[in-house]
Amino acid sequence: MAHAILKIPVLSTIVTTTTVKLSKSLLNSSSLHGYGRGICYCSSAVSVSQQQQRQPQVRSPQLVALEYADLSIPHIVSEELGATRVRQHVNPLSSTLSIPVEVPNWNDVFEDPKLPLVVDIGSGSGRFLMWLAKRNPGSKNYMGLDIRKKLVTRAEKWVQELALNNIHFLFANASISFKQLISTYPGxxxxxxxxCPDPHFKKRHHKRRIVQKPxxxxxxxxxxxxxxxxxxxDVLxxxxxxxxYFDAESEKLLHIDSFNSxxxxxxEGWLVSNPMGIRTEREIHAEYEGAKIYRRMYQKPL
Structure with a gap:
C-alpha cells in the first residue's frame, strides 16, 4: 500500500528559490565595494575588460544582504554582543553544552503557541527563519536553535526590532535539548x-556532527x-x-523525490533547488563560489 504524501505549504507565497536582481544603480552604490567575481554592465563605447576594471564587483556578502534586503535588519552592536564576529566551530560535546536548556514559557515567546512549529537546528544569524516568519504571521511559529550564544542574542534583538511575535531563538544544544523542547510545545x-551544519571534517571529530541517531x-x-x-x-x-541517518528511518519517514511529489x-535523489523560498546565507556563499548544494526532503506518513 503506497504511503500518502501530504503537501504542507511551508510558505503562504509561491515556493521558489529567490533570484536576486541587481540594478545598475545598485551596483554603482557605495554599499557594494571590493573586487572579485562580479557582474558588469557595458556600453558599446566601453570594452568589457575596461568596464570590469571600473565597476565595483559584487561579492557574496553583498548578495546575502540583497537577498534579505526586505528584512531591513539593523546591524546592532552592543556591549553585550561586542563585535559580530563569532567562533565558527564550537564543540557540542563540551561540558558547558551538555546541560539541557530551560524550557521557555511558550505563551511568553509566541503570541499563539498552538500554531504548527518550524524548527531550524543550527540557525546561525537567524535571517533565514526571520524571512519565513515575516511571511507567515498567524499561521506558523518558528524556533531557531544554535550553540553560538552571540548569534542567538543578536537574532533575538533583531526579532524585537522587526516586531515579530511568531519566532524565537534559543541558545541550546539540539542534541541535548530538542526532545524536551518539542515534547512540551503545545502545538x-x-x-x-x-x-549546512558544521562538517567537522576530521574523522575523530565526526562524533561532533549534529546529525546522530538519537x-x-x-x-x-x-x-x-x-x-x-x-x-x-555544500559538503557531499x-x-x-x-x-x-534519515534513510535508516524509512519505516517512519519517506524520502520525497520527483516520483512522489x-x-x-x-x-541521485538530491533536490535541484531549495524548496523553502529563500536560500540560507551559507548556501548563497557556497553557490557564489560554484559549489553544489546537496538537499533532501523527508516526510512522515499520514
Whole structure:
C-alpha cells in the first residue's frame, strides 16, 4: 500500500528559490565595494575588460544582504554582543553544552503557541527563519536553535526590532535539548530543517556532527503526521552522512523525490533547488563560489 504524501505549504507565497536582481544603480552604490567575481554592465563605447576594471564587483556578502534586503535588519552592536564576529566551530560535546536548556514559557515567546512549529537546528544569524516568519504571521511559529550564544542574542534583538511575535531563538544544544523542547510545545511539529551544519571534517571529530541517531529519532518521533524534514549541505560527505541517518528511518519517514511529489531531483535523489523560498546565507556563499548544494526532503506518513 503506497504511503500518502501530504503537501504542507511551508510558505503562504509561491515556493521558489529567490533570484536576486541587481540594478545598475545598485551596483554603482557605495554599499557594494571590493573586487572579485562580479557582474558588469557595458556600453558599446566601453570594452568589457575596461568596464570590469571600473565597476565595483559584487561579492557574496553583498548578495546575502540583497537577498534579505526586505528584512531591513539593523546591524546592532552592543556591549553585550561586542563585535559580530563569532567562533565558527564550537564543540557540542563540551561540558558547558551538555546541560539541557530551560524550557521557555511558550505563551511568553509566541503570541499563539498552538500554531504548527518550524524548527531550524543550527540557525546561525537567524535571517533565514526571520524571512519565513515575516511571511507567515498567524499561521506558523518558528524556533531557531544554535550553540553560538552571540548569534542567538543578536537574532533575538533583531526579532524585537522587526516586531515579530511568531519566532524565537534559543541558545541550546539540539542534541541535548530538542526532545524536551518539542515534547512540551503545545502545538504540532510541522517541519525541522538542518541546513549546512558544521562538517567537522576530521574523522575523530565526526562524533561532533549534529546529525546522530538519537537526534534523528527524536525528530521523527516528534513530527506530526505529514510533518517534514529538510536537510542540506555544500559538503557531499556531510550530506551523505545525514542521508544515511534519515534513510535508516524509512519505516517512519519517506524520502520525497520527483516520483512522489512535484519537487525536482537529480539522478541521485538530491533536490535541484531549495524548496523553502529563500536560500540560507551559507548556501548563497557556497553557490557564489560554484559549489553544489546537496538537499533532501523527508516526510512522515499520514
Amino acid at each position: 504540532p511539529l510541522m517541519l525541522v530543517s538542518i541546513l 537526534l534523528v529519532e527524536a525528530i521523527v518521533d516528534g513530527l506530526m503526521p505529514g510533518g517534514q524534514v529538510f536537510i542540506q549541505s 560527505e556531510v550530506a551523505v552522512d545525514m542521508r544515511k 512535484d519537487l525536482a531531483c537529480d539522478n
